[in-house]
Amino acid sequence: MSVPDTTAPRKASRRPIYVAFGLATIFVIVLSAGWIWLRGQADARLDAAVQRLRDAGYEIAWKERSFRGYPFRLNIALTEARIRDRSGWALEAPVLEAQAFVHAPTSWLIAAPQGLTFVRPIGGPVRVEGKLIRASLTHLSNTPPNISFEGVDLKFQPAAGAQTFGLATAERVEFHLRQAPSEVGDEAGVWLSVKSGKAQLSGLLGRVAGDKPVSIEWDGRMTKISAFRGRDWPDAVRNWVRAGGTMRVQRAGLTAGDALLGANSGRLGVGSDGRLTGVMDVSLRQAPRALGAIGAAGAIPQDRADAAAAVATARQTGDLARVTLNFEAGQTTLGPVAIAPAPKVYDPR
Structure with a gap:
């Protein structure tokens, strides 16, 4: 027990x-x-x-x-x-x-x-x-740092009394700035995309596109990116140009309705007047109609638009023309025809 x-x-x-x-x-x-x-x-x-x-x-x-x-x-x-x-x-x-x-x-x-x-x-x-x-x-810590922007279902509304903006709406807008891989060197990639935009009917894009979608693409590489710095935008651009910086175009395009401007290659810079310099090889679809609309909108003189349309027609195969856009001495030329001032990157004043 x-x-x-x-x-x-x-x-x-x-x-x-x-x-x-x-x-x-x-x-x-x-x-x-x-x-x-x-x-x-x-x-x-x-x-x-x-x-x-x-x-x-x-x-x-x-x-x-x-x-x-x-x-x-x-x-x-x-x-x-x-x-x-x-x-x-x-x-x-x-x-x-x-x-x-x-x-x-x-x-x-x-x-x-x-x-x-x-x-x-x-x-x-x-x-x-x-x-x-x-x-x-x-x-x-990268040069440049990674910067991205994304907008979805955007609406653009100019204020009362302001000039019209090219787009009324856009399904998606994206922008990306990235440092290139270290083995590439002192470069940065720049990407811009606008998908399924609707042009303001009273603007130039509206005349070209009508009621059809507008899309934009840009894929470029900026060399000497470490030199792109300064106290303001013009100062940074000048420092970059002095260092030998250029923009190498990989692919670019603007589609407005049936019209197309596509860049196959190019290298761009900036002159001392603040305007774009360089050369781009481009493809134009429906070029005569698009250039006619540009002339009718007053964006370029009508006689120059007609001359540029004739050049595009002479170099057209099917509905696609291969031409060269030159930005030199403050002018934009399509083939041999000066059509407009070169785009301004900054105001030198």
């Missing part, structure tokens, strides 16, 4: 609970301190960047600035934000929101949830609204 064990059961130790609670408290304290430090760093760096731009002649302002996102994100919100350069270009937004995760404080996502307005020096303001308007800024 066995004797029952009358020893009282031992109480479970509470030490693991205290240890877990202590570790959790330390984690919260460290996380909070880290978030506060990151907020301070973001605040200081934003102020420093704004001051550098102001010193270069930019006007930057906002009504309120707030920080949120604790504990795992850093959110910055600016209300009534505005930036304007010396030439008169400006960007305004009722609200700008920027977000970075604590574990990746150099990768920022920027959004304009209430739309934005860009101001043209001559044409005036254009209001932009859409389902999605956002940009990203990453790899800040």
Whole structure:
């Protein structure tokens, strides 16, 4: 017969609970301190960047600035934000929101949830609204850093009294700027895409495209990209040109209805007058009709449009003509015909 064990059961130790609670408290304290430090760093760096731009002649302002996102994100919100350069270009937004995760404080996502307005020096303001308007800024140590923009279901509305803008709507707009792989050298890739746009009927694109979609593509490589820096846009372009920088066109195209302007190759630069220089080999579809519409719109003199249409017709196979666009001495020539001033990259004044 066995004797029952009358020893009282031992109480479970509470030490693991205290240890877990202590570790959790330390984690919260460290996380909070880290978030506060990151907020301070973001605040200081934003102020420093704004001051550098102001010193270069930019006007930057906002009504309120707030920080949120604790504990795992850093959110910055600016209300009534505005930036304007010396030439008169400006960007305004009722609200700008920027977000970075604590574990990746150099990768920022920027959004304009209430739309934005860009101001043209001559044409005036254009209001932009859409389902999605956002940009990203990453790899800040690269030259250049990675910059992307994406807009979905965009609507463009010029302000009262402003000149018309080429597009009324666009299904998607994308822009990307990337540093080339290290084995390529001192280059950057530039991509631009506009898909399924609708032209303003009163503008030049509207005359060419009618009620059909407009699409734009640009794929280029900028050499000597490390030299593209300065106190403002003209200064950066001049420094880049002095260093021997050029834009190598990989592929480009503008489709407006049945008309097509496609670039097969080219190399572009900028002259001392601020206008585009270089040569592009292009393909033109429905060239006579498109050039006729350009002349009728007054974009180029009618006699020059007629002469350029004759050149395109002479070099046409089927409905496609292969010609050369030259940008030289401030003029754009199609074959031997000077059709218009070369596009202006910056105002040299």
